[in-house]
Amino acid sequence: MNKIISEEEKLKHPYYKLMELRGEVLETELNTWNRLDLIEWLSWNDRNGVYKDEESMQEFGNILSKEEAIEIISRQITEA
Template sequence: MNTYLTEKEKLNHPYYRIMELKGEELNEKLHSWSRLELIDWLCWNDRNGVYTDEDSVREFGNVLTEERAIEIITEMITED
């Protein structure tokens, strides 16, 4: 089974589309998402990360805040 997406399919998927944004456009989009949407994107993008509330509490003793999730996503998207 082919699990790869075509470029057109990627452009239609919101998780791929956000990766094309930069600067204020990226910031505005991320701030329009709920905390759970941000966590969902992080889990999708980095399956080995610790982002869910259950994992975060177990690993760090607290949950990932919306602000920190936005910082992490911004770093992931803008790093070269």
């Protein structure tokens, strides 16, 4: 079931708030997040992506680093 979220609710949710950031502000914010929080955001934003450690090991033979996660999030946000 998809829940429709109002603009006001979006502005309160940290995942949506992140999507409003750009440039250095976005990178600075992402660098305060730990690797697992970054992976959770990626999984939330792209349900078909392979980000979680177990899935990533099975699919690619490695896990996503914090730096890679930041790069992917930045790209997903700026190219959206």
